[in-house]
Amino acid sequence: MSTSSRCAACRHLRRRCPSDCIFAPYFPANDPHRFACVHKIYGSSKVGNMLQDLPVELRAEAADAICIEAECRVQDPVYGCVRMISLLQQQIHNAESQLVKARAEIAVLGSHAQELRHHVQDI
């Protein structure tokens, strides 16, 4: 493969890009930032091994997920994408509390409505 058609990974690593390069399908040359993040956080050999260990049909999704996590970690070196998980867990907790309150209110309103209906019937 000529130097002009190296993938982003091989360009970053300053090496020849073989025809069976594990990175080439997922790290195109027109997006150098994508591999740069992944390389900074995981290193090329870890990412290469992760992709090698997966069936081919799952590698694209895995590469995307790894890129998202690496990007999150570059932007937030302390919490990475775990910050989002914590925020979502908090949202779930809040929504569950509100749902419990709403259902309790329905139960109370329902029983009040029944009392009032009986009262109107008695009139």
Next chain:
Amino acid sequence: MGGNSPCASCKLLRRRCTKDCIFAPYFPPDDPHKFAIVHKVFGASNVSKMLQELPVHQRADAVSSLVYEANARVRDPVYGCVGAISFLQNQVSQLQMQLAVAEAEILCIQMQQEPMMPTPQIDPDDKPFLLQNNLPHQYLNFTSSSNNVIHDSLKRETIFGHDMVS
């Protein structure tokens, strides 16, 4: 740590654990799995670089989040933490829909209770009570994501022992 027992990192890496070992405060020798999993996913030198770039008071949280991510990646080699985020977003979406339904039900009950006299005549030109109380719009803004991996413990899992700085 040095001295008596090397930290989990130096044990795994088979090297001398110096007193200024960057890993020692966060990877005690009694929990070898913690470093093993981080090393498997990120690599010891990458973890070391990440920790060195952080102020000391943030390193413990950084290690906790790296361990969490590494565990997620080992559990789900394709989606890792992103799968967990997708699952939780779906949970939030479902809960918000249930909440919207419950609130609509409350409004319906309140509407039914408004005219409590026996005559059931309703003026069709009257604006319903519902329009005076708009459904919370933020409940309708979530898009559901595909639920690729189920992690039953995700909702209750405590990652950090304190509130994260937002």
